[in-house]
Amino acid sequence: MSEYDDxxxxxxxxxxDRRQGAFTESxxxxxxxxxxxxxxxxxxxxxxxxxxDPQEVAEHVDPVVLSAYFMTASAPxxxxxxxxxxxxxxxxTTGQVSVWxxxxxxxxxxxxxxxxxxNLDGADTxxxxxxxxxxxxxxxxxxxxxxxxFLRHNHFLDRVDIxxxxxxxxxxxxxxxxxxxxxxxxxxxxPREPDTTMLALALDAFPPVAFDLGLYGWTxxxxxxxxxxxxxxxxxxxxxxxxxxxxxxxxxxxxxxxxSAGSLVxxxxxxxxxxxx
Numbered sequence: 368m369s370e371y372d373d374x375x376x377x378x379x380x381x382x383x384d385r386r387q388g389a390f391t392e393s394x395x396x397x398x399x400x401x402x403x404x405x406x407x408x409x410x411x412x413x414x415x416x417x418x419x420d421p422q423e424v425a426e427h428v429d430p431v432v433l434s435a436y437f438m439t440a441s442a443p444x445x446x447x448x449x450x451x452x453x454x455x456x457x458x459x460t461t462g463q464v465s466v467w468x469x470x471x472x473x474x475x476x477x478x479x480x481x482x483x484x485x486n487l488d489g490a491d492t493x494x495x496x497x498x499x500x501x502x503x504x505x506x507x508x509x510x511x512x513x514x515x516x517f518l519r520h521n522h523f524l525d526r527v528d529i530x531x532x533x534x535x536x537x538x539x540x541x542x543x544x545x546x547x548x549x550x551x552x553x554x555x556x557x558p559r560e561p562d563t564t565m566l567a568l569a570l571d572a573f574p575p576v577a578f579d580l581g582l583y584g585w586t587x588x589x590x591x592x593x594x595x596x597x598x599x600x601x602x603x604x605x606x607x608x609x610x611x612x613x614x615x616x617x618x619x620x621x622x623x624x625x626x627s628a629g630s631l632v633x634x635x636x637x638x639x640x641x642x643x644x
Contacts (some may be wrong), residue, residue, distance in 0.1 A: 368561035370526055371568070375408045377394040377448065379413065384450050386412045392443045392524030396523045399440035402588050404523075405478050406435055410564050412448030413482055417455075421498055427460040427484040428535040429598065435480035435591045444468060446477070487563060490597045498625040499607050499643040504530040504552045508539070527572055528556050538578040550607040560601040561626070566633040567593055568627050569604055570622050576608045577618060577641060584642040586618065593635040602627030616641055 368376070374394055377386035388408055390400045399525040410430050417427065423516040467474050501507070507530035513521075531551035537544055553569055554561070563567065570593050575586040605625040610618050618641050624633040 368553065371407075371555055371557070371562070371565065374404060375411045375564075377408070377548045379395040380447075382419070383419065383450060384416060385447055386415065387445060387447050388412075389445045390441055390443050393522050393526055393528040396441065396521050397585075399443065400525045401568070401571065402437060402441075402478075402591070403568035403639075405437075405441050406433065406480065406567040406571065406591070406593075407477060407564050408446070409435070409448055409464040409466050409480050410482060410567055411449045412466075413462045413480075414484060414564070416450035417462055417484060418623045419538065420433055420621050426486045426488075427443075429485055429487040430567065430595050431459060431485045431487070433480055433482040433567060433577060433593045435478055435593075437478050437588050438476050439585070441466065441477045442450075442468060442642055443456070446522075447474075452574070453481070454636050459485045477495050487595065487598050489503050492597070492630060495631040496623060497635050498549050498605050498631075499532075500619075501532050501550060501552065501605060504603060506533075507531055507551055508533055508536040513539070520606060523572075526556055528554050528567075529572065535579060538583075542550075545580060547576055547610040548607070549579055549609075550605075551574055552603045553606055554603050556606070561599045561604060563595045563598055566595055566599065566604075566624060568622055569606065570633055571637070573606055573608050573622070575639070576610045576620050577613070577639070580613065582641060582643065586639040586641055588641060589617075589638045591632075591635060591637040597632045599624075599626040599632040600628040600630070604632075624635070632637050 465479045466477045510524045510529040608622040
């Protein structure tokens with residue numbers, strides 16, 4: 368089992384709508400577990416719930432759309448995922464999931480999401496956005512080139528292999544392009560290939576695009592909307608994130624992902640807070 372599969376692994380409980388898992392320090396960014404990992408775990412719990420419900424359509428195995436709200440930052444330790452079927456249809460099945468952790472003896476909700484599942488086997492493409500022209504991964508800037516003190520507090524970067532386009536990595540040496548754009552490559556460091564649930568992690572894996580605007584503070588996600596368009600081909604994922612509007616302490620961040628075959632497989636928009644360093 369890969370490290371990714373291990374962190375999203377869930378155990379059943381006596382209640383059919385509750386499953387338990389555990390986050391580890393290995394998936395932390397700063398002081399919190401990466402939000403993409405939390406979403407992937409929630410999607411896994413919801414998919415398992417829907418697959419056991421007699422009303423669910425058995426072929427609905429791929430998350431198609433996800434809307435998630437982050438109430439509090441997730442921490443290493445046990446968590447409980449509670450899920451609910453909302454509607455079972457012929458093309459899509461929709462449910463709700465919440466991720467909870469115990470804080471000082473009180474259950475605390477970390478994330479709540481509504482997601483619809485369908486079947487993306489053989490999904491066609493009528494029109495799609497063009498993937499960015501990137502240097503090969505070996506010619507890009509590896510996240511492992513970050514200073515040791517930074518890596519020591521961002522264990523997530525030991526689990527994923529991120530290679531940034533040098534043209535959009537100047538912020539790392541104090542020279543942001545001010546275009547509000549970061550793009551590059553991503554894959555898991557273990558041999559595990561991407562699937563539709565792992566794309567939720569990938570959509571929230573890159574450094575905040577605010578860095579390319581010279582804003583190096585914390586950018587907590589308030590709301591996240593993701594669309595999964597296709598099942599990804601094996602290999603590297605090509606990712607581009609950008610923002611066009613920053614103000615009032617808020618910023619939108621748009622992400623798009625293409626697989627190794629050049630197909631657009633996922634896209635998202637999240638509303639983030641902007642906290643100056």
